[in-house]
Amino acid sequence: MSRRFYGSHHHKLDPKGRLTLPSEYRDPLVDGAVVAPWEQCLAIFPSDDFDAITIELEQQVRRAGTSVDALRLFQHSAHHADLDAQGRVLIRNELRSYAKLDEEVVVAGSGARIEVWNPEILTSTHDEGAPDLSALIRKGLSLQMPLEKPSE
Numbered sequence: 001m002s003r004r005f006y007g008s009h010h011h012k013l014d015p016k017g018r019l020t021l022p023s024e025y026r027d028p029l030v031d032g033a034v035v036a037p038w039e040q041c042l043a044i045f046p047s048d049d050f051d052a053i054t055i056e057l058e059q060q061v062r063r064a065g066t067s068v069d070a071l072r073l074f075q076h077s078a079h080h081a082d083l084d085a086q087g088r089v090l091i092r093n094e095l096r097s098y099a100k101l102d103e104e105v106v107v108a109g110s111g112a113r114i115e116v117w118n119p120e121i122l123t124s125t126h127d128e129g130a131p132d133l134s135a136l137i138r139k140g141l142s143l144q145m146p147l148e149k150p151s152e
Helices: 023-029 047-064 068-077 093-098 119-142
Strands: 008-012 018-020 033-037 042-046 079-081 088-090 104-110 113-117
Touching: 023 042, 033 047, 033 068, 033 088, 033 093, 042 047, 047 068, 068 093, 104 119, 113 119
Parallel strands: none
Antiparallel strands: 008 104, 018 088, 033 042, 033 079, 042 113, 104 113
16 A cells, blocks of 8 residues: 545536546556445545455454454445546445435545545544544654753
8 A cells, every 4th residue: 555645625426426536646546446335435445455455354354353244345335446537436326325425525535545425424523533633643743753842
């Protein structure tokens, strides 16, 4: 998994269910993409990365006793999608229903994947995550940055 995706963009699905991806997200997907269900959204992975993710999820099922049904949903719902000349990817009906996507969507970079969200659901998840963001940043940065010395 070489490419990291960041930022968010408001886009619209066209009447055929195609989504135009932001130009900065397209290069890692030129060899194909996989669209799959993710927490409350859809995830778009570069094809090369999808196998590694599936293997990791399979190992989690074996190690942690996680439901194999969740893994089945993930694998059975995923589909290969090539970008067309305009940088669009087809989002199938069943996946649009899963993520409650209508015409308006948010396309968000989320590290190793691109997420496609219903804007209202994304706003709700941001609201829920906001209180923990400061603690997460402080905890993560304290491991990487030297503490400031008090001025004398």
